Amino acid sequence: xxxxxxxxxxxxxxxxxxxxxxxxxxxxxxxxxxxxxxxxxxxxxxxxxxxxxxxxxxxxxxxxxxxxxxxxxxxxxxxxxxxxxxxxxxxxxxxxxxxxxxxxxxxxxxxxxxxxxxxxxxxxxxxxxxxxxxxxxxxxxxxxxxxxxxxxxxxxxxxxxxxxxxxxxxxxxxxxxxxxxxxxxxxxxxxxxxxxxxxxxxxxxxxxxxxxxxxxxxxxxxxxxxxxxxxxxxxxxxxxxxxxx
Numbered sequence: 184x185x186x187x188x189x190x191x192x193x194x195x196x197x198x199x200x201x202x203x204x205x206x207x208x209x210x211x212x213x214x215x216x217x218x219x220x221x222x223x224x225x226x227x228x229x230x231x232x233x234x235x236x237x238x239x240x241x242x243x244x245x246x247x248x249x250x251x252x253x254x255x256x257x258x259x260x261x262x263x264x265x266x267x268x269x270x271x272x273x274x275x276x277x278x279x280x281x282x283x284x285x286x287x288x289x290x291x292x293x294x295x296x297x298x299x300x301x302x303x304x305x306x307x308x309x310x311x312x313x314x315x316x317x318x319x320x321x322x323x324x325x326x327x328x329x330x331x332x333x334x335x336x337x338x339x340x341x342x343x344x345x346x347x348x349x350x351x352x353x354x355x356x357x358x359x360x361x362x363x364x365x366x367x368x369x370x371x372x373x374x375x376x377x378x379x380x381x382x383x384x385x386x387x388x389x390x391x392x393x394x395x396x397x398x399x400x401x402x403x404x405x406x407x408x409x410x411x412x413x414x415x416x417x418x419x420x421x422x423x424x425x426x427x428x
Contacts, residue, residue, distance in 0.1 A: 188207065190227075193210075193213065194211070196233065199213055199217040200219070202223075204222045205220075206224045207219075208229065210228040214235070218236045219238060220238030221257070223238035223260070224260065225260045227262045228263050229264050229265075232269075235267070237272045240274055262280045264284070267287065267304070270288045271289045273289075273292040275292035276295070277294070278290070278296045279297050279299075280299075282301075285306070286304045288302045288308075291307075294308050297315045297317070297334065303321045303324065303340070306326075310328045312330045312332070313330075314332045318334070318335065318336045320332075321373075322340045324341065326344055326363075327379075330362030334367050335422055336365045336369050337371070339372045340373045341374045343375075344363045345378055361379050363379070364383070367386075369399075370389070371383065371388075375395065376395065378396050383395070385402070387416075388416055389405055394410055396409040397410070400412070402416050403415055
């Protein structure tokens with residue numbers, strides 16, 4: 184364990200492995216049985232719970248369509264982040280300050296997560312995604328590769344997004360991968376399914392259990408399978424109507 188990059192007042196639990204060139208900021212607490220891979224950078228006052236793995240290198244199966252297997256840049260975790268038990272952060276991901284990655288969350292390579300965003304228990308964010316600031320991704324949500332979620336979005340529990348209309352067959356799929364986009368203030372209810380390339384407009388709302396096969400207009404609630412417009416989002420529920428505190 185090379186300790187030159189670890190502040191003097193960092194607390195490190197038992198049976199934890201810290202590889203070379205790791206940086207851990209002051210006031211951080213690292214739990215038991217944690218693995219922190221080479222070059223990973225943790226800011227100040229970061230909490231990492233037991234059995235988490237930070238800086239994991241990507242694996243590439245022989246028929247993988249999105250994982251390159253290339254060595255990524257180190258994982259970076261901002262000040263005040265909390266990383267839950269069993270969470271996995273891949274090399275090449277970046278968490279801004281105040282992010283919570285709850286128990287068993289998984290954040291893949293080339294993913295950026297904005298400040299104060301919550302990644303709930305078991306949330307998976309696949310590679311090449313951007314998650315904005317102050318978002319809430321609830322338990323078991325699945326964010327497919329190449330997706331963009333802008334600031335102040337809400338993704339309900341069990342939401343499933345997809346990026347492959349060919350469902351893994353045929354060479355044409357390699358040129359057609361496209362994740363989903365959720366614009367600022369967009370919301371997706373529990374158990375909804377969003378098909379590849381679809382856009383949830385600003386303040387748009389895909390209701391619980393809906394199957395989104397078309398773009399959701401800004402400020403509109405859609406519901407059903409396939410999802411169709413129901414009504415406008417009430418004015419008091421628009422992001423611009425919310426107040427701090």
